[in-house]
Amino acid sequence: MTAAPRSCDLLVTGDLIFTLDAADRVLGDGAIAIVVRAIADIGPAVQLRARWAPARVIDGRGRLLLPGLVNAHNHTPLMITRGMIEDIGFAPMYTPGIPQGHWLSEEDAYALSCLGMYEMLRGGCTTVVDYYRYPGACARAAADLGLRAVIGGRVHDADPAALADGRYDYSLAVGAASLRENAELIERWNGHDEGRIRCDWAPHAPDTCSDDLLREVRRLAEAHGGNVHTHLAQLPQEVAAVEARCGLTPAQLLDRLGLLNDRLVAAHCIHLEAADIALCGRAAIAVAHAPIGNAKGGRIAPILELQDAGARITLCTDTMSGDMIEAMRWTIAMQRIRRQGNVLDARTVLDWATRAGASAIGLGDLVGTLEIGKRADIILLDGRAPTVAPIVDGYGVLVHSASGHDVDTVIVDGRVVLAGGRPTLVDGDAVVVRAQAVAAALWQRAGRSTLGAKDGMRDA
Ligand SMILES: [Zn+2]
Incomplete structure (x- = not known):
């Protein structure tokens, strides 16, 4: 008899999961189950879907998953x-x-x-x-x-x-x-x-x-x-x-x-x-x-x-x-x-x-690889981006060709903190505008005006 699925907070799937673990496992059509802040399970998506009843699913079709x-x-x-x-x-x-x-x-x-x-x-x-x-x-x-x-x-x-x-x-x-x-x-x-x-x-x-x-x-x-x-x-x-x-x-x-x-x-x-x-x-x-x-x-x-x-x-x-x-x-x-x-x-x-x-930096027990028991710090890259194709071993194209801008979702401690390239916990535009205003004032003190004005908008 099959055991009833256990509940998890988040199930994230992906076309490829680069675990970077000691065995250097790369999982095709994989999934990661997250309970509270940690990775509770990782493996083929079809198996994890049977084992876990998630409160939320991130469908990572077309996505590549890596440790943060x-x-x-x-x-x-x-x-x-x-x-x-x-x-x-x-x-x-x-x-x-x-x-x-x-x-x-x-x-x-x-x-x-x-x-x-x-x-x-x-x-x-x-x-x-x-x-x-x-x-x-x-x-x-x-x-x-x-x-x-x-x-x-x-x-x-x-x-x-x-x-x-x-x-x-x-x-x-x-x-x-x-x-x-x-x-x-x-x-x-x-x-x-x-x-x-x-x-x-x-x-x-x-x-x-x-x-x-x-x-x-x-x-x-x-x-x-x-x-x-x-x-x-x-x-x-x-x-x-x-x-x-x-x-x-x-x-x-x-x-x-x-x-x-x-x-x-x-x-x-x-x-x-x-x-x-x-x-x-x-x-x-x-x-x-x-x-x-x-x-x-x-x-x-x-x-x-x-x-x-x-x-x-x-x-x-x-x-x-x-x-x-x-x-x-x-x-x-x-x-x-x-x-x-x-x-x-x-x-x-x-x-x-x-x-x-x-x-x-003393966090090796917590993060750095995608393994059961580690904190769920995971990034999802757009696997349809032209910068990450073609994938052969994966590592080569990720390092030699991909860009940080191919990252579209970021999970830290099991919480989605970036989605669609936008921060989820703060207003990203407001962050940029505020920093520009601070820069305008400080560069003015250094004797230099900035192109971006104090209110953060570019001068006409
Ligand atoms: Zn320094």
Whole structure:
């Protein structure tokens, strides 16, 4: 006798399901049953339809299902500089003449963060690491739009006003304020919504934090658990400043202070000597690689050497275009140029953007693959889009040809948060209009008018 179907909250079907599990299973005409926030069953649609009585069905005919993408390093309030910083500078904190983080109000940060979160969601990112000033605003934006997020503060004691002029003025007051902000973030947001929002410590960089401040962050992070997020060897100015301060490379400094370990998620890792690469590898740090930012800055991180040495690689868009598929493609292209050969393939970078990325930021038990027991973070791509045909092994066309804009539905924690390319929990148009208004005011303060007016509409 056949057992009566069990009830589930959501049944999602699809022409192909790329599980990215250890067996690398790809299911044709498959389905996923979701109970509350988690995947309760996955397999052939015909079997799941018999086993489950869903409250709701998403008919994924013509759709391709994948685990949600993991974007391991961003600062969404810095959307304020997007489209400008790429041509006039590098990291905004080091660039004069543009809106600076310390000019933002908390509501400005929230408006910009909503824009960044919306864009990443639109491109299929379900898990986002984000840290900046007003981290509570970043957490609130992720919570409101429905993403999974790891949020940190921006801990530093170098005065940002001096830094934009190339000077390092370490200030106890600046350090204390940034520590307090990160601590308040953790207190208020860590564990929010059954752990959908998690918070960590995030010292900005080895040059913008004094030794004493980095020691204090290590102490606090050990008590907190979780990861420590930072920038490492991002640019020559950082390397020179650390060398001048203590005679060490940035990686050596973090090692000496007890921060270079398998809990560190270090963005960039561009300007590393061979000894630094070995050191980072031995410490098994996670590297958040930003291929598009690297390329636009003119130098590519040695991620394959870092991986060979023992580091774990994750990918990020770092507040450039939030399309992780584009970032995967750039990663391959940049490494092939750097190493002058076919050194990296689609399946590897897709793993970095899903399973390995989730694992590196401490979420490997929760997300990163489509398997029973994991949280239901699923993206549906339009399998009829010309960009995803023809499908042979699937991985190749997804990485080398697809676009984030092929994503039409996103599910996080079993909840549909993007449908038909539109966010379901907020008004997407209002998010864009509000961010434009914030940008217009801040760029005006920097001495530059914007084409989009303060009310968010383009001038006639
Ligand atoms: Zn960054």
